[in-house]
Amino acid sequence: PAPPRPQFNFAQHLIDLNAGRAGKTAYIDDHGSLSYGALAERIRCMAAALRALGLKREERVLLLMHDCSDWPVSFLGSLYAGIVPVAVNTLLTADDYAYMLEHSRAQAALVSAALLPTLQAAMQQTPHELKQLIVARPTTGLPAGAHGLEALLAAHQPLATSAPTLADEPAFWLYSSGSTGRPKGTVHTHANPYWTAELYARPVLGMSENDTVFSAAKLFFAYGLGNALSFPLSVGASVVLMAERPTPDACFKRLIEHRPTVFCGAPTGYAGMLASPALPARSQVGLRLCSSAGEALPQEIGERFTAHFGCEIIDGIGSTEMLHIFLSNRPGDVRYGTTGRPVEGYEIELRSEDGQAVADGEIGDLYIRGPSAALMYWNNRDKSRDTFQGGWTKSGDKYSRDTNGYYTYAGRSDDMLKVSGQYVSPFEVEATLVQHPSVLEAAVIGVADAEGLTKTKAFVVLKPGHPAGASLEAELKAFIKSRLAPHKYPRAIEFVDELPKTATGKIQRFRLREREQA
Ligand code: 3SK
Numbered sequence: 001p002a003p004p005r006p007q008f009n010f011a012q013h014l015i016d017l018n019a020g021r022a023g024k025t026a027y028i029d030d031h032g033s034l035s036y037g038a039l040a041e042r043i044r045c046m047a048a049a050l051r052a053l054g055l056k057r058e059e060r061v062l063l064l065m066h067d068c069s070d071w072p073v074s075f076l077g078s079l080y081a082g083i084v085p086v087a088v089n090t091l092l093t094a095d096d097y098a099y100m101l102e103h104s105r106a107q108a109a110l111v112s113a114a115l116l117p118t119l120q121a122a123m124q125q126t127p128h129e130l131k132q133l134i135v136a137r138p139t140t141g142l143p144a145g146a147h148g149l150e151a152l153l154a155a156h157q158p159l160a161t162s163a164p165t166l167a168d169e170p171a172f173w174l175y176s177s178g179s180t181g182r183p184k185g186t187v188h189t190h191a192n193p194y195w196t197a198e199l200y201a202r203p204v205l206g207m208s209e210n211d212t213v214f215s216a217a218k219l220f221f222a223y224g225l226g227n228a229l230s231f232p233l234s235v236g237a238s239v240v241l242m243a244e245r246p247t248p249d250a251c252f253k254r255l256i257e258h259r260p261t262v263f264c265g266a267p268t269g270y271a272g273m274l275a276s277p278a279l280p281a282r283s284q285v286g287l288r289l290c291s292s293a294g295e296a297l298p299q300e301i302g303e304r305f306t307a308h309f310g311c312e313i314i315d316g317i318g319s320t321e322m323l324h325i326f327l328s329n330r331p332g333d334v335r336y337g338t339t340g341r342p343v344e345g346y347e348i349e350l351r352s353e354d355g356q357a358v359a360d361g362e363i364g365d366l367y368i369r370g371p372s373a374a375l376m377y378w379n380n381r382d383k384s385r386d387t388f389q390g391g392w393t394k395s396g397d398k399y400s401r402d403t404n405g406y407y408t409y410a411g412r413s414d415d416m417l418k419v420s421g422q423y424v425s426p427f428e429v430e431a432t433l434v435q436h437p438s439v440l441e442a443a444v445i446g447v448a449d450a451e452g453l454t455k456t457k458a459f460v461v462l463k464p465g466h467p468a469g470a471s472l473e474a475e476l477k478a479f480i481k482s483r484l485a486p487h488k489y490p491r492a493i494e495f496v497d498e499l500p501k502t503a504t505g506k507i508q509r510f511r512l513r514e515r516e517q518a
Helices: 010-017 036-052 070-081 094-104 113-125 149-154 191-201 222-235 248-257 267-275 299-309 381-387 426-433 470-481 509-517
Strands: 025-028 033-035 060-064 084-087 108-112 132-136 170-176 184-189 212-215 238-240 262-265 289-292 313-318 325-328 347-351 364-369 392-401 407-412 417-419 422-424 439-448 454-462 492-495
Touching: 010 036, 010 070, 010 191, 010 222, 025 036, 033 036, 036 070, 036 149, 060 070, 060 094, 060 113, 070 084, 070 108, 070 132, 070 149, 070 170, 070 222, 094 113, 094 184, 108 113, 113 132, 132 149, 184 191, 191 222, 191 325, 212 222, 212 248, 222 238, 222 262, 222 313, 248 262, 248 267, 262 267, 267 289, 267 299, 267 439, 289 299, 299 313, 325 364, 347 392, 381 392, 407 426, 417 439, 417 454, 422 426, 426 439, 426 454, 426 470, 439 509, 454 470, 470 492
Parallel strands: 025 238, 060 084, 060 108, 084 170, 108 132, 212 238, 212 262, 262 289, 289 313, 454 492
Antiparallel strands: 025 033, 170 184, 313 325, 347 364, 364 392, 392 407, 417 422, 439 454
8 A cells, every 4th residue: 555645634534535425324323323424524523623622733632432423523533633632441540540641741631421520530639730621422510611522513613624744743642551560652643543454454354335343342442443443434334333341242232233244352252252142143143254352362262253153253463552453364364273474564573582583383572563653652761662673563472483474372471481491371271271161261370389480370260050179170180281281281270250351351460470479
């Protein structure tokens, strides 16, 4: 694809692309639907309203909203005006938002009414003051000085022209959380979402205007932002949004009612759907393709899903820093248990600890070079330098590549274990454990034995109706020993009700490690 021109505004780009689709549905949410024509109008009214409220180009606005069509209107309205939305996770605490307000120095916040109390608690905790507060779908009275989003849109004429932003100019931020420290403000340009759509959505997912897309991953995640905004709007597709948590039942409802052709989820979600007694029949849904990211998709889940629905799950890996997926399986060439091959337009390297390329079959640290990399972490030079190294971005994941060029996930760099001098991927042990008929989920960490040597320990969540006990523990150990090298079997197994996870569904093994050390 051709690079965008030096002067480029992503919101304007999407409006121009869809100018001929004014009557076509862009979004269907819990309240109704919005056509492409109405979306363009609301984006431009939002831009005018933000300007009228005194917001200036390059200033930040906090975007804390449940998924509904007000989200893309707020996000793209900001971009259109050259204002920088800081899209944040709706599941965080007041303490987190206080940090984000202060760190981003957001001048305004766009917030769902249901999230307003948490934001107000955050505002009490920081000396940084918001100049404007805009509330989407208020049900009770607004706080003094606040504006209702709908009334604000109605009160402004569409802004005629977009801000003359540059392709390389900061367009929006997403916060990226690591296993330690405060989340990092990851700054993306106007060109970055263009690249993810042109390099991944069109050529790999084959997304087109004939698709209806439904993403269980919310818009504030980089994965969800691509799935439910940059990708579908770049091809004129329709999008289903839902505000509620993506439980199996909530997803089934949308899959049946709206018959999306593309569904985007995470492995935990696929496992939950397959374990649910309410799993719809193949004929009840209209899926042509599914995508998975967040963590590596266990082979068994992919195979069972495809056997049931007759549609492939395209497993890939991306990052907040690269904005979307850079390594992926391909429709018609899915190798479950692997993350496929590099997406065209991205280069991938696996490096040893001393920075040398590793041989095929060896585990190395994953580095990516591609045009959608973030500019930096805001006000954090050390972490920016550690992650963005010249043209290369360090992902923090360990991978191996086979002789055919397919990549297999071996865990996070900081989750990897060395047992008896050999690498053990917790993911490999977990993926084997979940093949046992009693196991729903598992997480594996390293714990020190009496000699201070690392041994593996598994935390296991059982399927309903499968009782824990010493005989099952012995059975699981034998199960692993029969499938993996002997040094990999977990010396200890603890049965737990649930595993600690991030909002994206990634297992937080560091929490389990902390628990063991306490
Ligand atoms: O977790 C992933 O693999 C991912 C995919 C797309 C965008 C962002 C992320 C973190």
